[in-house]
Amino acid sequence: MIGAAKQVVKEYKSSRNPFIKLSIATLSFCWYSVKNIKRFFVDTEFRSILLLQVFSSKNVHQTTPLTYMDRYPEIFSACRDYFGDKKDLKILSFGCSTGEEVLTLRSYFPNAYIIGADINKRSLAIYRKLPVDNKITFIHSSSSEIQKHGPFDAVFCMAVLQRKPHYIAAKGISSIKKIYPFEKFEKQIIELN
Ligand SMILES: C[S@@+](CC[C@H](N)C(=O)[O-])C[C@H]1O[C@@H](n2cnc3c(N)ncnc32)[C@H](O)[C@@H]1O
Structure with missing residues (x-):
């Protein structure tokens, strides 16, 4: 029918x-x-994204939680080479989604303090259940909460400062002013800095 x-x-x-x-x-x-x-x-993922768009529209960047282990091996290795065996390294994984990025970072930086932050409460519930060592902390992302744990030697902010990149590419949209205004990107960079 x-x-x-x-x-x-x-x-x-x-x-x-x-x-x-x-x-x-x-x-x-x-x-x-x-x-x-x-x-x-x-659909809990759909619901969490919709709630973010409605209640956190000012702060949310990329809404999809897509992630997987060792997503950017070249970047992770380059950072490991850069820091060498620096002591008490402190890393922020901003927009860590369900935690795979944090677990990956642990394998590249076995002794670092790693803070994983995400704005999506569904992801928060998932990564808080991960069995991790005591130098890994997961937090709900907010300026004040992140500041409490900083400063950081490195901030990984991967696939976060964007919105709907595949949709934009497929539609051939040339100005993303309305979808993801530059000011939003700039404000976040300043805040992380
Ligand atoms: C595509 S995932 C990227 C996950 C991981 N960084 C990776 O590259 O595999 C984007 C993530 O950014 C998160 N995000 C969006 N705005 C955020 C904000 N203001 N603070 C923290 N996380 C945010 C989303 O909830 C989502 O989990």
Whole structure:
């Protein structure tokens, strides 16, 4: 039945009749609303991102929590070479998502103090369950909380200061002013600095 309804919507989408056009637009809007409401209740990742967009829109950068172990081996190795065996190294993983970046950093910097910070409370709940040593601390990201743990010798801020890069590339959007204004990026860099 849903397949048939979708087919009808497809067929009538380009209709010249304004009444049909309006009806199809209303139907599509209702359909997407119902779909998203359902998703809000069953998909915890979707819900956490939506809540961030609504309640932390001023502070949130990239919303997707995509991450994996050893994502940037060249950068991590270069940093390890740079610091050598510096004592009491303190590292911030800003936007650590579900913690894989912090676990990776531990393998590159076996003795460092590592602070992982993320703004997404769902990720926070996940990384707080990770079995880590006592030189790793996970915090909920906020200026004051980060400041309490600083200063840092290195700040890894990977795939954070951006918004929807794949969507932007696919759509060929040339100005991201409305999606991710430069001022937001600049403010965060100043704050981390
Ligand atoms: C694509 S993930 C990157 C994860 C990891 N850094 C990596 O490169 O694999 C982006 C992360 O940035 C986080 N983020 C966005 N705004 C943030 C903020 N203001 N403070 C801390 N984390 C933030 C998101 O919640 C998300 O987990």
